[in-house]
Amino acid sequence: MAAFFEHFNFVVVIVLMMTGLFVVFATQNMIKKLVGLSVFQTSVFLLYISLSKVSGAQPPIIAKKDLYGASYGTGGGYDSASSSVPDSTYQAAEVLYSNPLPHVLILTAIVVGVATLAIGLALVVRVREVYGTIEDDEINKIDYNINLEGVAK
Amino acid sequence: MSNQNSQSPHIILRVVSKILIPLIALFALYVHFHGDYGPGGGFQAGVIFASAIILYALIFGLEEAKRAVPPSWVRICMSLGVLVYGGTGVATWILGGEFLNFTSFAPDSTHAAGQHWGILAVELGVLFAVTGAMVAIFYAFGSREPDLKDEDW
Amino acid sequence: MQIMSLFPEWILSHGAASIVIIPLLLAVITAVNSSARLAWATVLGVTALCAFTALGLLLQVMSFGPIHYNMGGWAPPMGIGYYIDGLNAPLLLLISVVAFLCTLYALPSVVAEVEPKKHGPFYAAFLISLAGLLGMVATADAFNVFVFLEVSSISTYVLVAMGASRDRRALSSSFNYLIMGSIGATFFVIGIGFLYMQTGTLNMMDMARLLQEIGPGDRVVQLAFAFIAIGLGLKLAMFPLHMWLPGAYAYAPSFFTAFLAATATKAALYLLLRFTFTVFDPNWDYIAIAVMILLAGMGILGMVAASLQAIFQNDIRRVLAYSSVAQVGYMLLGVGMATTLGLTAGYLHMINHAIMKGALFLAVGAFWYRFGITQVSDMRGLGKTMPWTMAGFTIAGISLIGVPGTVGFVSKLILVEAAAENGWWWAIGVIVATSVLAIIYVGRMIEQAYFKPVPQINDRPVRRNEAPLAMLIPLWVLALASLAFGIQTEWLMNLAEAAAQVLSAGSNTVIPGGAYALPAPIGGH
Numbered sequence: 001m002a003a004f005f006e007h008f009n010f011v012v013v014i015v016l017m018m019t020g021l022f023v024v025f026a027t028q029n030m031i032k033k034l035v036g037l038s039v040f041q042t043s044v045f046l047l048y049i050s051l052s053k054v055s056g057a058q059p060p061i062i063a064k065k066d067l068y069g070a071s072y073g074t075g076g077g078y079d080s081a082s083s084s085v086p087d088s089t090y091q092a093a094e095v096l097y098s099n100p101l102p103h104v105l106i107l108t109a110i111v112v113g114v115a116t117l118a119i120g121l122a123l124v125v126r127v128r129e130v131y132g133t134i135e136d137d138e139i140n141k142i143d144y145n146i147n148l149e150g151v152a153k
Numbered sequence: 154m155s156n157q158n159s160q161s162p163h164i165i166l167r168v169v170s171k172i173l174i175p176l177i178a179l180f181a182l183y184v185h186f187h188g189d190y191g192p193g194g195g196f197q198a199g200v201i202f203a204s205a206i207i208l209y210a211l212i213f214g215l216e217e218a219k220r221a222v223p224p225s226w227v228r229i230c231m232s233l234g235v236l237v238y239g240g241t242g243v244a245t246w247i248l249g250g251e252f253l254n255f256t257s258f259a260p261d262s263t264h265a266a267g268q269h270w271g272i273l274a275v276e277l278g279v280l281f282a283v284t285g286a287m288v289a290i291f292y293a294f295g296s297r298e299p300d301l302k303d304e305d306w
Numbered sequence: 307m308q309i310m311s312l313f314p315e316w317i318l319s320h321g322a323a324s325i326v327i328i329p330l331l332l333a334v335i336t337a338v339n340s341s342a343r344l345a346w347a348t349v350l351g352v353t354a355l356c357a358f359t360a361l362g363l364l365l366q367v368m369s370f371g372p373i374h375y376n377m378g379g380w381a382p383p384m385g386i387g388y389y390i391d392g393l394n395a396p397l398l399l400l401i402s403v404v405a406f407l408c409t410l411y412a413l414p415s416v417v418a419e420v421e422p423k424k425h426g427p428f429y430a431a432f433l434i435s436l437a438g439l440l441g442m443v444a445t446a447d448a449f450n451v452f453v454f455l456e457v458s459s460i461s462t463y464v465l466v467a468m469g470a471s472r473d474r475r476a477l478s479s480s481f482n483y484l485i486m487g488s489i490g491a492t493f494f495v496i497g498i499g500f501l502y503m504q505t506g507t508l509n510m511m512d513m514a515r516l517l518q519e520i521g522p523g524d525r526v527v528q529l530a531f532a533f534i535a536i537g538l539g540l541k542l543a544m545f546p547l548h549m550w551l552p553g554a555y556a557y558a559p560s561f562f563t564a565f566l567a568a569t570a571t572k573a574a575l576y577l578l579l580r581f582t583f584t585v586f587d588p589n590w591d592y593i594a595i596a597v598m599i600l601l602a603g604m605g606i607l608g609m610v611a612a613s614l615q616a617i618f619q620n621d622i623r624r625v626l627a628y629s630s631v632a633q634v635g636y637m638l639l640g641v642g643m644a645t646t647l648g649l650t651a652g653y654l655h656m657i658n659h660a661i662m663k664g665a666l667f668l669a670v671g672a673f674w675y676r677f678g679i680t681q682v683s684d685m686r687g688l689g690k691t692m693p694w695t696m697a698g699f700t701i702a703g704i705s706l707i708g709v710p711g712t713v714g715f716v717s718k719l720i721l722v723e724a725a726a727e728n729g730w731w732w733a734i735g736v737i738v739a740t741s742v743l744a745i746i747y748v749g750r751m752i753e754q755a756y757f758k759p760v761p762q763i764n765d766r767p768v769r770r771n772e773a774p775l776a777m778l779i780p781l782w783v784l785a786l787a788s789l790a791f792g793i794q795t796e797w798l799m800n801l802a803e804a805a806a807q808v809l810s811a812g813s814n815t816v817i818p819g820g821a822y823a824l825p826a827p828i829g830g831h
Contacts, residue, residue: 026487033485041492047499061191102502105449107196109495112456116488118290119463123481125297126467130474139478146475232334239331246316252323254379 009050016043028136032126034120041113045106052102062098161251163212170212177205185280189269195276199283207291215295227288234282241274313362322375322388325359325398326441326454328352333433342417342425349429350409356402356440364395368804382446383512389446392804393584397443397576400657404568404664405436407780412561414774415671419559421473421688428468432562435461439573448508448585451577452495453539458573459487462566466558473680479553486550490540497533500526501585514585521693522590526642535596536583542574544601545608548631555627560671563623567630568664572656579605579649583809588644600755602642606736608635613743617750620681622670625747629706632740635660639733640721647724649806650799655717655796658705661791662714665702665784669695670779672773682751687760687768695773696755698785703748705788706740712792716799 004011016039025035124134132138181202188194210218242252250257255271316324332352339345366373372391376382390398409432420428438458442451463484469476470546502508505516505524520527536547543551551571556561582601586593607630616628633655640652672695673679688696703811705712718737725733760767791798 021489024489030481037485037488040489044492044496044499047496048502051499059192067387105415108453108531111196112453112460112491115460116456116484119460120481120484122293123467123477125294126470127477127481130470130477133395136478143475143478190386232338235334236331242327243331246320246324251376252320252327252381253377256379305587 010045013043013047015049016040016046018071028138030124030134030136031121033136034117034124038113038122041109043114045109045113048102048106048109051097054096054098057096057098060097166212168201170208174205174209177203177208181205181280185276186273188276189272195279196283198276199280200287202280203287203291209290210295215292219292219296222288224289224292227285227292228246229285231289232287234278234280234285237278237281238275239278241271241278245271270300309365310362313358313365317359317362319364320375321359321363322373322390322444323377325356325363325402326388326437326444328355328359328687329433329437329440334813335432336433337427337430339426339429342422344514345426345429346409346416349412349433350406351802352407352433353402353409356436357399357406358404360395360399363390364399366390367392367395382578383509384700386445386447386450387509388444389511390444392801393419393580393808394443394576396657396805397572397803398440400438400660401439401443401569401573404660407664407783408561408565408668411564411668411777411780413776415561415675415777418470418675421471421684424468428465431461431464431468431695432565434568435465435565437470439569443573443576446510448498448501448510448513449495452491452498455494455574455577456491458570459491459541462554462570463487465562465694466554466566468562469557469559472674473557475553476557479550479557483550483554486540486547490537490547493533493537493540495537497530497535497537500530500533504530510580510585514587517586521555521578522587522592527586528592531582531586531596535578535600537602538574538578538581538593539604542578543631543634545604545631545635548608548612548634551631552624552627555630555667556621556623560667560674564664564667566670567626567667568660571630571634572660575634575641575646577696579641579653579809583649584811586671594644596656597642597644600642601638602733603636605638605642606733608632609639609736609740610743613740613747616747617743619747621684622673622682622751623667625682625751626666626670629737629744629747630663632744633663633706635736635740636718636721639737640724643724643728643730643754645724645728646803646806646810647720649809650802651717651721651724653805653809654720654802657802658717658788658791661784662702662705662712662788665698665781665788666747666779668781668784669699669702672777675777676771676773677768682754683750685751685754686758687755689756689771690760691768692772693770695781696776698778698781699755700752701785702788703752705792707744707748710792711789713798714792716792716795724767 020036020038020040020043024033024040027033027036127139128134129143133139133142163205181198184193184201185195185198188238206218208224209221211294241255245254246252248257253275255267256265258267258270259265260267310318329352332348336345336348339348363373367390372389375390377386377388380386407571412429412432416428417424435458438454438456438461441454442458445451445454449550463480466483498508501513501517504524505513505788507513507516519526540547540550555567558566577600582588582593582597588594588597603770612628612631612635616625616632619625619628637652637659637766640648640650640655643651644647653796673685676692677684677688679685679688702713705714708714709720718741722734722737725731725737762768773781
């Protein structure tokens with residue numbers, strides 16, 4: 001049971017992933033398929049985000065006061081403080097940060113997901129205009145004769 | 154969408170959104186330019202900016218929105234964004250660095266000024282592209298004639 | 307290296323990045339272009355430039371060894387690195403040359419198939435698809451692979467759906483492809499996530515090095531391999547996961563079908579090879595078993611089942627699409643043997659199949675362009691009404707069967723040799739049997755064209771109506787290539803052997819010692 005709660009994020013990810021995949025395969029409705037696909041992709045986003053958490057760490061934003069000394073921000077930003085940042089200041093400023101990289105990756109993956117969803121929905125709109133239905137099995141039924149004869153309208 | 158008179162039932166929505174839309178746009182710019190120092194950046198800013206235009210379209214109608222932000226501008230905005238991003242990379246090529254090696258903008262800087270300029274330029278490209286893409290997707294779906302009425306569902 | 311002086315300096319120093327960036331940037335210019343002719347000319351110029359760059363890269367790899375390119379000047383594993391070696395340089399050349407030929411062909415065919423208003427965005431989507439394919443082949447960053455995979459896939463869905471003005475089934479096919487393709491890409495990215503979890507890096511070579519330290523016993527890495535193999539299996543139409551392919555090939559605009567058939571599955575297969583043999587270690591037990599059972603086993607099943615399905619199709623493009631699934635089976639069989647000879651055979655067949663399937667689909671597009679033919683039974687008399695097109699089709703067709711003197715024969719012969727070397731006699735039997743099946747499904751079309759009378763309209767035979775020159779030239783370039791490389795086998799063999807060498811060297815030797823020093827922190831000095 002302890003393992004369950006320790007890895008609660010993975011449990012959530014797996015449940016969402018399987019829900020999404022099941023919806024994609026089980027439904028005939030194209031919109032619902034896209035919903036399932038989105039849930040499936042979202043589970044992967046969660047997987048990545050939960051990877052980046054370092055326990056006890058703070059958000060990955062550099063506290064500039066630590067880095068550049070107290071004079072940071074006066075007299076024109078970086079320029080005033082830049083010339084003399086000794087290496088020791090760098091080391092002194094070492095704080096435990098969460099890993100920012102998965103966030104950036106997932107930002108990209110979200111964009112990809114949005115683009116896929118937009119294309120998918122656009123296709124559904126066109127399918128609805130052409131066939132008058134968005135159920136996969138009904139579309140197959142409509143096209144059945146065409147598929148047999150192989151001649152399209 | 155011609156009934157812009159005060160008889161319209163949505164007067165509160167209209168007044169409130171008229172106040173909010175400039176603020177949303179301004180906040181988008183804040184998120185963009187502050188992306189260098191804290192959470193934020195071109196992508197988030199682009200989405201926020203697009204949401205201002207989309208809110209306008211929701212309240213005042215798609216036709217009004219298309220008069221304010223014509224679809225041809227949106228397409229150019231998208232392309233311009235990618236060109237700004239890529240153009241930054243090409244500029245670094247010309248300056249003798251690798252693709253997107255911002256250091257070549259200011260190779261002698263002691264505080265990575267080139268990185269600051271470069272990332273702002275790139276994020277500006279992202280801002281344009283994301284704004285354009287979001288509004289374009291909204292226009293594409295919004296301007297489709299619905300082929301079935303409410304009672305058909 | 308006299309020949310290297312032909313290439314300008316920037317190709318040698320920035321070629322690895324520019325081959326991806328140039329189509330991407332010019333795609334957006336094409337997208338806002340209202341003149342169809344100008345859009346086409348842009349695409350032609352871009353693809354020619356890409357092919358030239360790819361040739362430069364290939365020669366550079368062949369004479370000076372692998373190319374490393376650090377995006378943004380950030381050295382891997384911190385930054386995104388591009389890495390060109392003997393395995394992916396030929397593929398870059400193949401993709402860009404096929405893109406160039408297909409663009410040449412597109413001028414008449416797109417005018418006939420796509421409404422003029424949409425030409426700009428249409429060509430833009432094609433360029434983005436090309437950039438995505440080149441990007442996923444050139445990059446050495448695992449997550450970047452996913453991004454480019456999706457860049458190319460999403461524009462492919464759009465382009466397949468553009469065939470709807472010709473046949474409405476393009477819409478539902480494109481939707482199915484979108485669902486399957488997205489699931490495949492998501493599986494792939496889950497696998498990358500697990501690898502990142504265990505290694506903390508996304509650079510493929512760095513990953514390979516760290517995976518060696520972790521060793522074969524790690525469950526998460528095993529899971530990662532499973533996800534990556536299935537995800538890429540979907541993308542490359544490995545046998546039971548190929549259901550999206552016939553629809554997508556059959557209803558896309560003709561020129562894009564040719565491009566898709568010649569390149570898309572090849573790029574995915576390349577990724578599978580890259581991950582299985584150089585990121586993971588093929589000597590690990592579970593990888594070795596997966597390669598043998600999954601790749602070779604599914605390859606064999608695919609060869610038989612898809613060839614049988616091809617025989618029973620009426621639509622010409624569906625016949626060729628099922629044949630593509632079968633041909634992917636040959637490649638997987640060669641790869642599944644995991645010997646240098648087997649890998650050579652698989653890689654060679656990958657290139658050869660692109661040449662002959664490209665030619666076949668280009669010819670089929672020409673049949674539709676002149677006579678609106680989509681069915682095998684409608685092909686009667688084509689030998690007289692379109693003699694040049696049909697001759698090109700026939701050359702590529704007999705190459706697909708594997709008649710001596712063609713490229714198809716060369717790669718099948720090496721595949722048989724590799725199987726014999728491994729003692730897989732039953733595999734040789736299957737190769738011969740499926741070649742007989744290929745004779746049936748190709749022969750059926752050739753028989754219709756040459757041995758059936760020309761159809762009559764109003765009691766008079768249909769007049770000779772040859773395809774325009776812009777269609778004939780790319781078709782014949784590919785058809786002649788399939789003859790030329792079938793006779794002069796050395797050049798392609800060298801490429802394939804170099805690629806197989808990279809693969810059989812495995813993950814132990816690709817890491818250049820000390821090349822991946824951490825970059826100095828920015829701003830410090």
